[in-house]
Amino acid sequence: MANEILDDHIQNEYKWGFTTDIESETFAKGLNETVIRALSKKKNEPQWLLDIRLKAFAQWLTMPEPNNWAHVPYPKINFQDISYYSAPKVKPELKSLDEVDPELLKTFEKLGISLEEQKRLSGVQSNIAVDAVFDSVSVKTTFRETLAEKGVIFCSFSEAVQEHPELIKKYMGMVVPFADNYYAALNTAVFSDGSFCYIPKGVRCPMELSTYFRINSSGTGQFERTLIVADEGSFVSYLEGCTAPQRDENQLHAAVVEIIAHKGAEVKYSTVQNWYPGDKDGKGGIFNFVTKRGICLDENSKISWTQVETGSAITWKYPSVILKGDNSVGEFYSVAVTNNKQEADTGTKMIHIGKNTRSTIISKGISAGFSNNSYRGLVQIRKGAKNARNFSQCDSLLMGDTCGAHTFPYIEIKDKSAIVEHEATTSKIGEDQLFYCKQRGIDTEKAVALIVNGYCKEVLNKLPMEFAVEAQKLLAISLEGSVG
Amino acid sequence: MISIKNLHASINGKEILKGINLEVKAGEIHAIMGPNGSGKSTLSSVLAGREDYDVTEGEVIFNGKNLLDMSAEDRAREGLFLAFQYPIEIPGVSNINFLKTAINEIRAYNGKEAMEAKDFLALVKEKQKLVELDAKLTGRSVNEGFSGGEKKRNEIFQMAILEPKLAILDETDSGLDIDALRIVANGVNKLHSKNNAFIVITHYQRLLDHIVPDFVHILYNGQIVKSGTKELALELEAKGYDDIKHQFEKLQG
Numbered sequence: 026m027a028n029e030i031l032d033d034h035i036q037n038e039y040k041w042g043f044t045t046d047i048e049s050e051t052f053a054k055g056l057n058e059t060v061i062r063a064l065s066k067k068k069n070e071p072q073w074l075l076d077i078r079l080k081a082f083a084q085w086l087t088m089p090e091p092n093n094w095a096h097v098p099y100p101k102i103n104f105q106d107i108s109y110y111s112a113p114k115v116k117p118e119l120k121s122l123d124e125v126d127p128e129l130l131k132t133f134e135k136l137g138i139s140l141e142e143q144k145r146l147s148g149v150q151s152n153i154a155v156d157a158v159f160d161s162v163s164v165k166t167t168f169r170e171t172l173a174e175k176g177v178i179f180c181s182f183s184e185a186v187q188e189h190p191e192l193i194k195k196y197m198g199m200v201v202p203f204a205d206n207y208y209a210a211l212n213t214a215v216f217s218d219g220s221f222c223y224i225p226k227g228v229r230c231p232m233e234l235s236t237y238f239r240i241n242s243s244g245t246g247q248f249e250r251t252l253i254v255a256d257e258g259s260f261v262s263y264l265e266g267c268t269a270p271q272r273d274e275n276q277l278h279a280a281v282v283e284i285i286a287h288k289g290a291e292v293k294y295s296t297v298q299n300w301y302p303g304d305k306d307g308k309g310g311i312f313n314f315v316t317k318r319g320i321c322l323d324e325n326s327k328i329s330w331t332q333v334e335t336g337s338a339i340t341w342k343y344p345s346v347i348l349k350g351d352n353s354v355g356e357f358y359s360v361a362v363t364n365n366k367q368e369a370d371t372g373t374k375m376i377h378i379g380k381n382t383r384s385t386i387i388s389k390g391i392s393a394g395f396s397n398n399s400y401r402g403l404v405q406i407r408k409g410a411k412n413a414r415n416f417s418q419c420d421s422l423l424m425g426d427t428c429g430a431h432t433f434p435y436i437e438i439k440d441k442s443a444i445v446e447h448e449a450t451t452s453k454i455g456e457d458q459l460f461y462c463k464q465r466g467i468d469t470e471k472a473v474a475l476i477v478n479g480y481c482k483e484v485l486n487k488l489p490m491e492f493a494v495e496a497q498k499l500l501a502i503s504l505e506g507s508v509g
Numbered sequence: 510m511i512s513i514k515n516l517h518a519s520i521n522g523k524e525i526l527k528g529i530n531l532e533v534k535a536g537e538i539h540a541i542m543g544p545n546g547s548g549k550s551t552l553s554s555v556l557a558g559r560e561d562y563d564v565t566e567g568e569v570i571f572n573g574k575n576l577l578d579m580s581a582e583d584r585a586r587e588g589l590f591l592a593f594q595y596p597i598e599i600p601g602v603s604n605i606n607f608l609k610t611a612i613n614e615i616r617a618y619n620g621k622e623a624m625e626a627k628d629f630l631a632l633v634k635e636k637q638k639l640v641e642l643d644a645k646l647t648g649r650s651v652n653e654g655f656s657g658g659e660k661k662r663n664e665i666f667q668m669a670i671l672e673p674k675l676a677i678l679d680e681t682d683s684g685l686d687i688d689a690l691r692i693v694a695n696g697v698n699k700l701h702s703k704n705n706a707f708i709v710i711t712h713y714q715r716l717l718d719h720i721v722p723d724f725v726h727i728l729y730n731g732q733i734v735k736s737g738t739k740e741l742a743l744e745l746e747a748k749g750y751d752d753i754k755h756q757f758e759k760l761q762g
């Protein structure tokens with residue numbers, strides 16, 4: 026029965042699949058030292074940064090491409106067939122929003138992020154500051170002045186390189202070393218832009234900070250870098266959203282995100298990842314191979330990752346926390362949805378080094394269609410991490426019987442005082458539940474949304490309000506047509 | 510209200526309902542009794558539109574419309590309600606949110622606008638009182654971790670909120686303590702009017718002391734083999750199903 030219903034696939038439209046006709050400057054395809062030098066020059070970078078890029082590139086050349094990683098077979102990527110820099114032709118220095126290309130503004134409007142609105146609201150209180158990254162460059166960061174009053178730095182990575190080189194030099198690569206892995210090395214060599222944020226001592230960031238990533242040009246890759254530094258006793262909540270046009274080709278997104286939390290600081294990082302997932306036959310879509318890692322550098326610090334992953338053709342992503350400071354806390358809350366031919370292999374690593382460190386992992390995987398959804402997580406308790414605690418719960422929900430759910434928990438305990446708990450469940454979306462909803466007048470589509478949102482509640486509750494609402498809608502859209 | 514004619518239904522090729530005939534008019538209460546496995550829950554599921562069953566013959570007219578042509582959700586929206594013998598748990602979905610979605614879907618179907626949050630909450634308060642449901646339960650996830658009795662009471666609470674035209678109660682009395690039984694029965698009696706109707710499936714006469722039926726039917730082996738007034742239930746209580754079984758076996762020869 027369930028099968029019959031499932032055969033009845035309706036492919037929903039990817040709403041964000043439009044492209045913007047905008048004049049942009051795009052490098053010729055190909056990757057070599059000359060390209061990297063040109064990129065660095067274009068961005069007017071200091072020598073030390075170019076040196077880092079070149080070192081990372083040399084490393085990358087020697088590294089084998091991780092192929093057939095996990096459960097995920099994918100076509101070989103031709104790195105020479107990608108352009109490593111694409112930027113809208115805008116004036117080099119934007120004094121105000123009025124100077125932003127109107128086409129670009131329209132794009133962000135369509136995405137539901139009105140930079141104009143933001144401008145109107147400035148002065149009045151609003152709770153989200155946005156850094157908009159379009160292809161390779163950051164086009165606009167809102168609310169910089171308001172934030173500056175509190176000493177908060179929130180700007181594009183490129184600007185930070187120019188204006189706060191000492192901070193970049195100190196922190197970049199601290200958590201994700203340049204040659205950490207194949208895609209991190211590639212990112213270090215060719216990263217184009219991203220966001221930088223610094224919260225000074227004792228400051229509670231007065232608003233949510235958010236970066237919105239958009240890949241627009243075809244044949245380009247997106248390699249952005251985000252660096253968040255929370256100084257002693259500070260707090261910041263950071264949001265990241267992403268979409269891309271609908272294209273038949275696969276596009277590569279290989280980002281690096283680093284978070285550093287000093288003594289008593291707390292960073293909440295939330296992602297709603299909605300890159301184009303490809304069509305129902307698996308044609309096109311983004312390869313999302315990102316490295317996200319945070320370090321609780323000093324005592325009593327806390328880093329929490331919350332992610333809602335609905336997009337991308339292939340996702341490999343393991344936002345991790347290194348719990349170095351004593352009493353530090355790491356959290357990972359994740360919802361990953363796969364439909365049609367999508368593949369997701371996601372999870373976290375919690376590395377306990379300090380004493381009394383605690384970590385919590387809540388992962389909810391939902392698979393539909395012919396997709397595969399894996400949780401892969403490592404909990405490592407190093408020697409000397411006295412009284413470390415971890416609680417992990419990994420639930421999988423299957424819709425139909427042509428999809429797969431897998432759980433790979435790795436646990437390494439080198440200190441006997443540790444307490445590590447792991448729970449895992451796999452369930453099928455119940456015909457009984459669906460019938461119960463329908464008997465109360467709720468149609469299948471709404472019933473699925475209701476049941477799935479209920480199933481993910483623990484994670485959705487961790488998202489900031491506005492984001493949670495968006496995430497709920499997104500879950501419903503991603504699963505449209507997956508049942509009946 | 511509903512008119513069932515020669516209804517045959519099977520599951521996995523096995524015929525369970527073998528020609529049911531039943532006519533329920535507005536304002537009436539019908540009780541259906543019958544031994545375990547006779548097809549009572551099957552009949553309610555088929556009427557509610559569960560897709561696992563194949564209707565092989567027969568016709569059901571519900572308020573002038575062909576019920577069997579409608580999807581399960583549309584049957585609910587037309588005013589058919591089933592209180593489940595085994596209510597389903599939906600983790601993470603609050604009772605309130607569930608009911609609000611349900612009532613607004615039903616209203617939209619009937620061309621009414623969505624209910625204001627304030628009106629809805631007032632309605633919840635009122636009906637909560639009617640079935641003496643613990644206010645804490647309405648905030649919790651649908652049936653999750655509810656005791657057997659609480660689940661049953663929650664079904665009646667939902668019925669009270671949705672105000673159906675025809676409610677089928679499938680063994681709502683089983684698992685209820687004596688007080689809860691009285692409360693549920695009172696709830697049904699208060700909701701009962703000349704414009705709606707109830708089909709009450711039960712094994713026990715005691716429920717029928719509280720909810721007095723206009724007719725009692727005995728379902729046996731997929732057919733209604735005997736119909737009568739409330740005295741039939743008393744008779745059954747005294748004698749059991751033996752007589753009926755014997756008669757049936759004789760018929761089968």
Ligand SMILES: Nc1ncnc2c1ncn2[C@@H]1O[C@H](COP(=O)(O)OP(=O)(O)OP(=O)(O)O)[C@@H](O)[C@H]1O
Binds near residue numbers: 547551
């Ligand atoms: N999926 C199925 N496959 C085969 N037989 C089934 C299936 N579902 C129900 N049945 C059978 O149908 C018959 C009628 O079941 P039903 O649940 O309608 O009985 P009931 O009258 O409600 O019984 P009870 O009083 O125990 O609730 C039973 O013999 C049952 O085993």
Ligand SMILES: [Mg+2]
Binds near residue numbers: 550594679680
């Ligand atoms: Mg039954």
